[in-house]
Amino acid sequence: xxxxxxxxxxxxxxxxxxxxxxxxxxxxxxxxxxxxxxxxxxxxxxxxxxxxxxxxxxxxxxxxxxxxxxxxxxxxxxxxxxxxxxxxxxxxxxxxxxxxxxxxxxxxxxxxxxxxxxxxxxxxxxxxxxxxxxxxxxxxxxxxxxxxxxxxxxxxxxxxxxxxxxxxxxxxxxxxxxxxxxxxxxxxxxxxxxxxxxxxxxxxxxxxxxxxxxxxxxxxxxxxxxxxxxxxxxxxxxxxxxxxxxxxxxxxxxxxxxxxxxxxxxxxxxxxxxxxxxxxxxxxxxxxxxxxxxxxxxxxxxxxxxxxxxxxxxxxxxxxxxxxxxxxxxxxxxxxxxxxxxxxxxxxxxxxxxxxxxxxxxxxxxxxxxxxxxxxxxx
Numbered sequence: 001x002x003x004x005x006x007x008x009x010x011x012x013x014x015x016x017x018x019x020x021x022x023x024x025x026x027x028x029x030x031x032x033x034x035x036x037x038x039x040x041x042x043x044x045x046x047x048x049x050x051x052x053x054x055x056x057x058x059x060x061x062x063x064x065x066x067x068x069x070x071x072x073x074x075x076x077x078x079x080x081x082x083x084x085x086x087x088x089x090x091x092x093x094x095x096x097x098x099x100x101x102x103x104x105x106x107x108x109x110x111x112x113x114x115x116x117x118x119x120x121x122x123x124x125x126x127x128x129x130x131x132x133x134x135x136x137x138x139x140x141x142x143x144x145x146x147x148x149x150x151x152x153x154x155x156x157x158x159x160x161x162x163x164x165x166x167x168x169x170x171x172x173x174x175x176x177x178x179x180x181x182x183x184x185x186x187x188x189x190x191x192x193x194x195x196x197x198x199x200x201x202x203x204x205x206x207x208x209x210x211x212x213x214x215x216x217x218x219x220x221x222x223x224x225x226x227x228x229x230x231x232x233x234x235x236x237x238x239x240x241x242x243x244x245x246x247x248x249x250x251x252x253x254x255x256x257x258x259x260x261x262x263x264x265x266x267x268x269x270x271x272x273x274x275x276x277x278x279x280x281x282x283x284x285x286x287x288x289x290x291x292x293x294x295x296x297x298x299x300x301x302x303x304x305x306x307x308x309x310x311x312x313x314x315x316x317x318x319x320x321x322x323x324x325x326x327x328x329x330x331x332x333x334x335x336x337x338x339x340x341x342x343x344x345x346x347x348x349x350x351x352x353x354x355x356x357x358x359x360x361x362x363x364x365x366x367x368x369x370x371x372x373x374x375x376x377x378x379x
Contacts, residue, residue, distance in 0.1 A: 010180060013176040045097070050332070118323075132305045139301055210358075215335040
């Protein structure tokens, strides 16, 4: 059987498959905004759709981590990829609550693919470099798709074009499934079973709250910008540039990880994000929109390798790393849900207030995690 250690092609296949699932939250502003403009979902359903898809991803990762399959991995990847293909073909024919449900099913398939990346990271040492490579690939995929969506596909073919494009990518990725590892090595036994220790749980809470903060504002970023007076063209270009800035983030993080400790850099990034969100809302101008969103997009992916390294330090059994995808997706789901409720109650600016609150909570959680940890942090 081909195992994870059988070569670079197997790892490359896992990265490609995981990028398929992980790229969706990045593309949601464009996809959901197009559905909203076509009156196929309302403003509240924008948040609900993002929330249920992230929840589906989280539950799939949680289930896979709980039972930790080590055999028939290739078949599992193929099944999830076929599921993504089927749902993306179906969405253009749906509207309203049916869109919400269908994206929840897609989330389960995407989460299964993303779990594969977590499983690989838990079996390599150190995880920072491979995480940086995955983040780089994910950013490239996200930027190319967002540029195609905003510049041609969605403007010419609407939301249907966006989802049919995802269906085509899913079909092509079936070839990657053939080269995916068919088995994984067993992880070392842990005294806490499949759950991480206390400091690892707090680290996961920080990751979850950070993802919640990002999704709380990201899914409403286009209507927020246009409501502030910017044109739709300026808004979509600003989002594309923000996604472009994610490309160098993973490489830069990998290059500087030897000199920067997650213990310190994560709270700093949280503080910068609070300033970014505040400036975006209080100083509406073209310069502010482009500069703040560019930095926001860079930090979104720059922090990920440090989060993975921190989780490895906080819980040396690697269980926290295995659950990182669940934490991030649950955070994204809850952040989108809370933001949707706030927007429905108080209007679009409430999304920014929710994001700031969640960023603050994330920073406090990681500081507390290190305070209770008995392991020496590394960069």
